[in-house]
Amino acid sequence: MCLGTPGQIVAIHDAAKKLGVVEIAGVRRVTNLACVVDEIPLDACVGEWVLVHVGFAMSRIDPEEARRTLSLLAELGDSAPADDGGLP
Amino acid sequence: MKYIDEFRDPVAGRRVLKQIEGLVARLKPRTAPLKIMEVCGGHTHSIFKFGLEVMLPDVIELVHGPGCPVCVLPVGRIDDAIAIAEQPNVIFTTFGDAMRVPGSAKSLLATRAGGADIRTVYSPTDALALARANPGREVVFFGLGFETTVPATALTILEADADNIDNFSVFSNHITIIPTINALLETPDLTLDGFIGPGHVTMVIGLEPYRFVAERFAKPMVISGFEPLDILQAIQMLLAQFVEGRCEVENQYRRLVRDDGNQAALRAIAEVFELRPFFEWRGLGSIDHSGLTLRERFARFDAERRFTTPKLTVADPKACQCGAVLKGALKPWECKVFGTACTPQTPIGACMVSSEGACAAYYNYGRLTTLRRAPS
Ligand code: SF4
Numbered sequence: 001m002c003l004g005t006p007g008q009i010v011a012i013h014d015a016a017k018k019l020g021v022v023e024i025a026g027v028r029r030v031t032n033l034a035c036v037v038d039e040i041p042l043d044a045c046v047g048e049w050v051l052v053h054v055g056f057a058m059s060r061i062d063p064e065e066a067r068r069t070l071s072l073l074a075e076l077g078d079s080a081p082a083d084d085g086g087l088p
Numbered sequence: 089m090k091y092i093d094e095f096r097d098p099v100a101g102r103r104v105l106k107q108i109e110g111l112v113a114r115l116k117p118r119t120a121p122l123k124i125m126e127v128c129g130g131h132t133h134s135i136f137k138f139g140l141e142v143m144l145p146d147v148i149e150l151v152h153g154p155g156c157p158v159c160v161l162p163v164g165r166i167d168d169a170i171a172i173a174e175q176p177n178v179i180f181t182t183f184g185d186a187m188r189v190p191g192s193a194k195s196l197l198a199t200r201a202g203g204a205d206i207r208t209v210y211s212p213t214d215a216l217a218l219a220r221a222n223p224g225r226e227v228v229f230f231g232l233g234f235e236t237t238v239p240a241t242a243l244t245i246l247e248a249d250a251d252n253i254d255n256f257s258v259f260s261n262h263i264t265i266i267p268t269i270n271a272l273l274e275t276p277d278l279t280l281d282g283f284i285g286p287g288h289v290t291m292v293i294g295l296e297p298y299r300f301v302a303e304r305f306a307k308p309m310v311i312s313g314f315e316p317l318d319i320l321q322a323i324q325m326l327l328a329q330f331v332e333g334r335c336e337v338e339n340q341y342r343r344l345v346r347d348d349g350n351q352a353a354l355r356a357i358a359e360v361f362e363l364r365p366f367f368e369w370r371g372l373g374s375i376d377h378s379g380l381t382l383r384e385r386f387a388r389f390d391a392e393r394r395f396t397t398p399k400l401t402v403a404d405p406k407a408c409q410c411g412a413v414l415k416g417a418l419k420p421w422e423c424k425v426f427g428t429a430c431t432p433q434t435p436i437g438a439c440m441v442s443s444e445g446a447c448a449a450y451y452n453y454g455r456l457t458t459l460r461r462a463p464s
Contacts, residue, residue, distance in 0.1 A: 003130050003314065003444075004236070004288050006091040017247075032213065034243055035353045049091060051291070051344055054183070055211025056240040058353065059291045059344045061091055066343040073100045073317060 004051040032056045095315030104320040111327035112145045121149040128286035129156030129444025136453035138316040151416035152446035157233045158185045159438040159445040162370045166191035168397035173204045181215040182230035184208040185442045192402045212244040219256035228391045231260040236288040238262045239353035242360040245389050259391035262380040265289050266297050271375045273305045282326045285311035287341040294349025298337045313341040371411025410437035420447040
């Protein structure tokens with residue numbers, strides 16, 4: 001129930017009610033966008049990825065931050081922690 | 089990018105694990121394991137689904153916290169839900185997770201088998217749609233969850249209010265995370281070293297409300313996403329704090345969690361809900377200011393005011409040790425009835441019901457871990 005799912009906004013359904021259509025793993029569903037329109041104006045939100053909880057988009061997924069997290073993880077191997085045998 | 093597979097990459101996972109091992113080697117020598125609690129049931133679910141617990145060095149012990157809103161529902165509230173559902177002319181709607189939670193005599197599932205009109209819905213908006221489609225019936229929505237699902241309920245009530253829907257109401261069992269973590273930290277016998285913080289609650293409330301965990305209780309916390317790489321990275325960040333002697337609230341889940349949370353969601357919550365003086369939790373007892381109820385202005389949408397319910401406090405079943413499990417004091421498999429009298433098909437406690445409950449997670453995915461860690 002608390003597990004949210006990432007999905008992509010593919011269309012606006014009802015602008016006045018802030019409803020969009022979000023596609024999650026191939027399934028399209030009318031989704032309430034009221035909690036994300038502060039961050040992404042309604043007319044610019046098609047194509048954006050959001051996290052959906054119980055029929056409501058709760059946050060925009062920031063692709064820059066996602067990439068940053070992944071590249072941080074990719075770099076880990078290159079900088080093995082110094083084996084200095086303990087705390088400074 | 090689909091924001092799922094990228095965060096399940098096993099090669100990157102092995103890299104983080106190496107990093108974790110390196111950090112563990114730099115920890116001050118210790119006699120007890122390093123206890124890290126994941127507060128949120130969603131994390132518990134992922135940890136078991138992906139087998140993360142067995143991959144970690146032995147010194148790290150993951151403790152599964154109380155953040156499963158279904159698991160902490162007390163028996164009395166289930167009885168009240170059933171009492172509402174059994175009234176003539178009611179359509180009672182709920183998320184599927186709550187169907188099997190045992191009340192004192194039966195569950196919602198058994199109540200439905202007995203003839204009550206109980207329907208599972210995916211969203212509170214589905215419940216509102218049912219109300220519109222059935223003007224002669226009373227449609228009640230079972231409001232469950234932490235701050236992650238509260239905005240959805242709040243916005244649905246605002247819509248019902250704007251459209252003057254008069255046959256829709258909410259039985260609110262919404263709860264709030266901060267008083268819960270505070271109550272947990274004030275438990276005298278609690279021995280936790282740090283926290284993996286709930287990513288989706290924090291996406292709504294922001295980082296600021298957790299500062300007291302680091303400042304007053306000196307426990308580091310890393311807000312984490314729910315994919316395996318997220319959780320491993322959060323553990324790595326916590327270990328870095330231990331090794332470097334820092335104690336902070338950090339954010340691993342930057343792609344979704346803004347420091348100040350989601351203002352639109354917070355506005356909707358504040359408009360519709362207010363804190364109850366106290367709220368009863370299964371296994372944990374009463375926690376001050378931990379439950380949410382509808383404000384006076386929305387009284388007509390409040391099922392507790394529209395219907396009479398028994399409102400009894402019912403003791404947890406004797407065999408049930410959910411309280412100790414929810415506090416992380418007991419491992420699920422240490423409960424006497426785990427896997428024998430208590431299974432997901434015949435749950436005694438609610439931790440066995442929801443897929444986010446620690447007992448169900450152990451039962452469904454964790455049997456290897458149980459074998460490895462159980463004393464023979
Ligand atoms: S095994 Fe069942 S009764 Fe025991 S703690 Fe888990 S849910 Fe509760």
